[in-house]
Amino acid sequence: xxxxxxxxxxxxxxxxxxxxxxxxxxxxxxxxxxxxxxxxxxxxxxxxxxxxxxxxxxxxxxxxxxxxxxxxxxxxxxxxxxxxxxxxxxxxxxxxxxxxxxxxxxxxxxxxxxxxxxxxxxxxxxxxxxxxx
Numbered sequence: 001x002x003x004x005x006x007x008x009x010x011x012x013x014x015x016x017x018x019x020x021x022x023x024x025x026x027x028x029x030x031x032x033x034x035x036x037x038x039x040x041x042x043x044x045x046x047x048x049x050x051x052x053x054x055x056x057x058x059x060x061x062x063x064x065x066x067x068x069x070x071x072x073x074x075x076x077x078x079x080x081x082x083x084x085x086x087x088x089x090x091x092x093x094x095x096x097x098x099x100x101x102x103x104x105x106x107x108x109x110x111x112x113x114x115x116x117x118x119x120x121x122x123x124x125x126x127x128x129x130x131x132x133x
Contacts, residue, residue: 015129018057019043020050020064020073021092021125026114028093030063030121047071054080054087061088061125066100074103088128094119 005034017038021027027043027109028097034040041057048070054062062080064073089109093100104111104124 005113007033014039015061015125016041016055016057016059017125018050020045020047020053020062020068020076022065022068022122026092027063033121034063034125038125045069047073047076048075051079058084059087061090061128061131063090063092063121063125066091077109088125088131089118090121090124092130 015038017040018025018036019025019030019034019040019042021030021043022045024045027045031040031043038061041059043051044053045132046069050062050064050068050073051071054076055063062077064076066073073091073093081089089103089104091100091104091109091111093111094114103112112120112124112129
């Protein structure tokens, strides 16, 4: 069978990612890192835009910073999770404090330091999705 003739049910669905970070360079770097393996459906720069985009796009996974203008990533995750509990979350942050890590884990979210992005981000997204299967 040629690739075009493979039934859609036999091709694995690519995980749809929504990225949120207030730094454009970080958003672009994360998109470049993720696009070979995942579908990055949008990128936003603050918590309010994250909530709106999540409601509109219904991604499989949201990768978000903690500290953003308008609304923190933590508060955005709480709001999104209250209406769409099926979405998985990964905090992608420079904050290495145990309090942030515990809060992310108690919310059922992955936690990746930006300094470890190349090694950990893709693996953490896959783990988040697999944990629900």
